[in-house]
Amino acid sequence: MRKYSPILLLFILVLFPIVVRDHYHQHLMILVLMWVVIGSGWNVIAGYTGQVSFGDAAFFGTGAYTAGLFVTKLGLSAWWGMLFGGIAAMAIAFPFGWICFRLRGAYFALATLALNEVMRHIATVWESLTDGMVGILVMQTFVSKVPYYYIALGLAVISIIGVQIIMGSKWGYYFVSIREDQDAAESLGINTHYYKMLSLNVAAFLTGMAGALFMNYMGFIDPEVVFSLHDISIMAILVGIVGGVGTLYGPVVGAFVMVAVHEFFRTGFFGFFKGIAALTGSDMINVFAKYVMQAHVLGFGILVVLVILLLPNGIVGDWNLIVKKIFPVKTREVTG
Amino acid sequence: MSLFEIKDLVKYFGGLAAVNDVSFKVEKGEIFGLIGPNGSGKTTMFNLISDYYRPTSGKIYFKGEDITGFKTHKICRLGIGRTFQVVKPLGRMSVLDNVIAAAFSRVNTKHQAHDLAMETLEFCELVHRKDVLAKSLPIGERKRLEITRAMATKPELLLLDETAAGLNPSELDAAIELIKRIRDKGVTIIIIEHIMKVIMTISDRIHAINFGQTIAEGTPQEMANSPAVIEAYLGEEYAHS
Numbered sequence: 001m002r003k004y005s006p007i008l009l010l011f012i013l014v015l016f017p018i019v020v021r022d023h024y025h026q027h028l029m030i031l032v033l034m035w036v037v038i039g040s041g042w043n044v045i046a047g048y049t050g051q052v053s054f055g056d057a058a059f060f061g062t063g064a065y066t067a068g069l070f071v072t073k074l075g076l077s078a079w080w081g082m083l084f085g086g087i088a089a090m091a092i093a094f095p096f097g098w099i100c101f102r103l104r105g106a107y108f109a110l111a112t113l114a115l116n117e118v119m120r121h122i123a124t125v126w127e128s129l130t131d132g133m134v135g136i137l138v139m140q141t142f143v144s145k146v147p148y149y150y151i152a153l154g155l156a157v158i159s160i161i162g163v164q165i166i167m168g169s170k171w172g173y174y175f176v177s178i179r180e181d182q183d184a185a186e187s188l189g190i191n192t193h194y195y196k197m198l199s200l201n202v203a204a205f206l207t208g209m210a211g212a213l214f215m216n217y218m219g220f221i222d223p224e225v226v227f228s229l230h231d232i233s234i235m236a237i238l239v240g241i242v243g244g245v246g247t248l249y250g251p252v253v254g255a256f257v258m259v260a261v262h263e264f265f266r267t268g269f270f271g272f273f274k275g276i277a278a279l280t281g282s283d284m285i286n287v288f289a290k291y292v293m294q295a296h297v298l299g300f301g302i303l304v305v306l307v308i309l310l311l312p313n314g315i316v317g318d319w320n321l322i323v324k325k326i327f328p329v330k331t332r333e334v335t336g
Numbered sequence: 337m338s339l340f341e342i343k344d345l346v347k348y349f350g351g352l353a354a355v356n357d358v359s360f361k362v363e364k365g366e367i368f369g370l371i372g373p374n375g376s377g378k379t380t381m382f383n384l385i386s387d388y389y390r391p392t393s394g395k396i397y398f399k400g401e402d403i404t405g406f407k408t409h410k411i412c413r414l415g416i417g418r419t420f421q422v423v424k425p426l427g428r429m430s431v432l433d434n435v436i437a438a439a440f441s442r443v444n445t446k447h448q449a450h451d452l453a454m455e456t457l458e459f460c461e462l463v464h465r466k467d468v469l470a471k472s473l474p475i476g477e478r479k480r481l482e483i484t485r486a487m488a489t490k491p492e493l494l495l496l497d498e499t500a501a502g503l504n505p506s507e508l509d510a511a512i513e514l515i516k517r518i519r520d521k522g523v524t525i526i527i528i529e530h531i532m533k534v535i536m537t538i539s540d541r542i543h544a545i546n547f548g549q550t551i552a553e554g555t556p557q558e559m560a561n562s563p564a565v566i567e568a569y570l571g572e573e574y575a576h577s
Binding site: 108168169170173174176177180181183184185187188189190191192 | 386388407409410412413417418420424426427428429433436437438440441445446449482485486489496570
């Protein structure tokens, strides 16, 4: 069963836009798939290699802006960004990693946080290149959401398979060794600086591609959107932690959950409060609903605390624990 | 030419000389003991050899090549393996994966690395624990995992840092037997040890240091009779009696 569930999941995802025709749910699924890509990237550097990144938006935004600049500066298609956005993100990751991988643990995480802010400021201030806060607007290629859906799905599948191949190879063993004990890893002949660079570049490439997809799909970006600390960088961490740090399918589950939770808050519990307000005609509830809808970051915070308390290894990492809690008798029968 | 040589090695931590002008040579195929009271600079010496610290001055030669200042991972690839006094298992990896990670320093494909790792696990008699997570091993087997991992990097020179500390008597005998088998395989060994039973039975030569300085060097028998060593370990009054 477990062996076939990825294939089953893929099958369902391929059929999804054929079965579900409304744009709203297709839009959400495109976001989920985009977050699978970003989450997989974050998982490589932070989950497997243990170098926690708070700056994924730096790579995401670089990818998005590369795609945008292909249109505004070069007059080419924004789809070029799918490849070159990833490469541009690596071009940022390379010097950053070269310098900052001298730092360990929390200090490295702080450096990534700084990278995030530096990139946002560059995109804001360098108006001759990026048009600053005005942002970049490009014509979307497709009217329908279906092509974007399949492109996002393709990207998600590529990143999952890519991560699986990497983690089964020498690189993967080296990444996890570095996470577990950097000094021991060095003593085993692992050039930890080099392999941390590799890992960061893999993450940057995936995240940059996701950024380029975002540019193509949304048609509009500005520095506050694509270099956003809480909407991109923190979200990437949440996708990783909720799904399961250092698990292949953690980012998939995490992306589903986080996009759902995000949407749940954004729509005021799927219009629940609006309905109550309309029923009772109370202004109080309307005002309350407005605050709740804006409090999604607080909701994320509570969710993370709960996940860390109850499922420290995330949903995928603690899957057996969840199954055991929900079906205590059934599993005993199966194993016995 | 000696396999390994340390020349006038000095390491200062601030104003404190942790290693002060120590020189020795290790010949191919021997077990070279390094002894000294607590805090005498033995582990610092290993950390200098494998570049966890840079020496203040002095040179380190391996097979005639000056390796002073080579990066830790490069020193491993040159053929100097080491274990840690405070064991550093890769906790959330299985024992087999620990050894595979080490084996990748010599081979490139997963298949070859797996074969080399299994071979090494069998040699070190840890194969029955291969699927256990490294963090759930008891201390005796953790120490053995340290040796196994170092052996999977195919070293010519192996630095063992108190691999017998904390073992029970039967584990101790097994450890001595393993070290002898490693030597018989042609691996030269430098061993730091406090347990006299181990150091006296397996060492060909012993180098004693105290306060970072050489106090004696010779065969185990010579060391047992050396006044300087007795004084360092037991105090002045015993040295002259």
